[in-house]
Amino acid sequence: MRIYLTQVFVEDQAAAEKFYTEVLGFRVKHDIPLGDARWLTVVSPDAPDGTELLLEPNGHPAVGPYTRALVADGIPAASFAVDDVRAECDRLQDKGVRFTQPPTDMGGVTIAVFDDTCGNLIQIVQLPAGS
Template structure:
């Protein structure tokens, strides 16, 4: 068994598509129109056949209060691994991404959290093989 698909709820699919591809660098795997919305998935260019991220519309009545609570409590909706968190933090900051937590060294991992501009906090993390940098 393996993870094939996971999702992040977004308030605007087209805005999310631009952010996740143009800003973060993911690639479109599927973009299938479905009435008012679409089945939009993106993948990492490093693993084009890997896990897909569905940019899911947040229209269900339970979703927006859930997203709001996560944002207010500072809880990320998803986590992405990076090889060099300092470089990624600098790259994304230069593209106008708003970080709510810069990358502190937490020993075995360094994490940073940013606002995806679509109603979510997203965490990026780098494992520190020596237990600290």
């Protein structure tokens, strides 16, 4: 068994697609119209056949309170691995990304958290060498 798909709830799929592709650097894997929404997934360009991230519309009544509570408590909706958190923070800040937590060493891993402009906090993590 392996993880095929995970999701983040987004306020606007078009804006999310732009942020996740143009700013973060992911690539669209699937973009299938489904009435008012789309089955819109992105993947890492380093693993195009790897785990997909579904940019899921946040229309369900439970989603708004859930995502607002996560953001209010500073809890990331997703975590992405990077080779160098500090370099990635610099790259993303140059693109206008707002970080809510700067690079922080957490006992063997380094993390940072940013606002994805789509209603979520996202964590980036640098794992120890060889992990």
